[in-house]
Amino acid sequence: MILGIDTSLGTAVAVIEPDGVVVAAADSPNSLGHAEAIGGLLEQVLAPADAITHVAVGMGPGPFTGLRVGIAAARAFALGRGIPILPVPSHDAAALGLLLGDAVAGADDTAPFAVVTDARRREFAFSVFEGTDDDGVAVRIAGPLLAPRDELDDRLAALGAARRDVTAVPAAMVALAASRALAAGRTLATSEPLYLRSPDVTLPGAPKKVTA
């Protein structure tokens, strides 16, 4: 069984069978409060008898403070059980969820679309996808990138991608994307969080004068 964790938007956790069957899932949509939520949600989805073999974790993009809570919890959980961690771009998981939903609805699956999430500071984060590949993994053809809010639609038009705003990343999709990649012997992301921004700091200048 694979434990999935994502805190790129709200806090989401899930346990799935490798084939995608969801054993348990729980989430908190609160875009703050990840540190408060993560422990209780983990306890909620885990049963003592669960043989967790991997921890899949959403690496963002997403607001940094919350994003780190999920990655830290995932790494520590994996360390505690002595099992590997499978990093997944959070947009890839969201895209897989959208594509599976489309398939169920019988909608066209091949047109490019953009997963768009709030990146705060008047910016959006987006990634463009085009269907799934033979491994069942969403094919990312651009991103993740940042765009100012008022430029996003032009950027997406230029890429020919339909805009799909996402406000929650299902942890079961994080786990499923990781599971499918694992089965195909692939990795979807490195262990680096997808911050997309440098730490917001400026180098100090000379000390300010205190006298006129």
Next chain:
Amino acid sequence: MNRREPLVLGIETSCDETGIGIVRGRTLLSNTIASSMDEHARYGGVVPEVAARAHLEALQPAIEAALAEAQVGLDDLDAVAVTSGPGLAGALMVGIGAAKGLAVSLGTPLYAVNHLVGHIAADILDQDAGPLEYPTVALLVSGGHTSLLLVRDLTGDVELLGETVDDAAGEAFDKVARVLGLPYPGGPEIDRAAASGDPAAIPFPRGLSRASDMAAHRYDFSFSGLKTAVARFAEANPEMLADDAGRADIAASFREAVVDVLVTKALNACRDHGVPRLLLGGGVIANRRLREVALERAAAAGVAVRIPPFSLCTDNGAMIAALAAELIASGAEPSTLAFGADSTLPVTEIQVAVSEGSPGGARS
């Protein structure tokens, strides 16, 4: 769980040190620290986002190193402990996320504790010093805090007597170091520059020490006025700033003003409360002049001073584990999993989110 001598792993990420400590009861098994200080040096102070990123990358290797040093396995742990505050919120949350992930993974109880009280608990691990006696006054001085506490019981009764109303003492050292053209961190640099200086050369102000301040701020500290006074003096006396001997006098006089006010207020607290014991903690305790003056004046006042080894004075995970071990030994129940980071956690909250009593200390 072994309540008398629990094996506890402590996680501390409240500022720029990623600290993992392992204790068995009052015995220190490991004190692993990964610091991001070098990354902050170019900014002249701790940058919260830089610190938080560094914590996330340092945690797992630090936990592994601590376990190896302590020669214990994760399965041996009786409990996990973590700092829930006070400190930098984004930095604290990395440690909290890791602590919760680890505790749930292992099925061990989790203790969320107060960083400042942890500094006092560090003293318990200093086994050469003999047991900590109560009550004691504690002076905690670092880059992040300057607090004067009255400790009647480490696990049950800690009172805040006073704290800084603006900069922490360590911050004042950093800022004055910049004025003097010295690198970050300022504490050791100022200490070095002050070595040959005359501490009485310039009468810099002692913050919140006038009779009119003493009513409302008897045990509070203020260092921002002192920092401004040093900057003003340096601007008015460029020839002193340009000269090694002059700079030494400014550094020594500044340091003396900080040390004087810290020691005076701490010993006032001892006298006012009839407590003949003073415990020092926090990274600024590394300052030789502070230790010297504290020991000298305390001896004259009949106050016994305790100073834990320096590696336990700076922020570390061992002190967090030690506090949790004391809480466990005193019968405290674990924390629930619902707590978050509290950047201004009051010192009276020694442990947060204590679960309702359940027999045997099992998690509910």
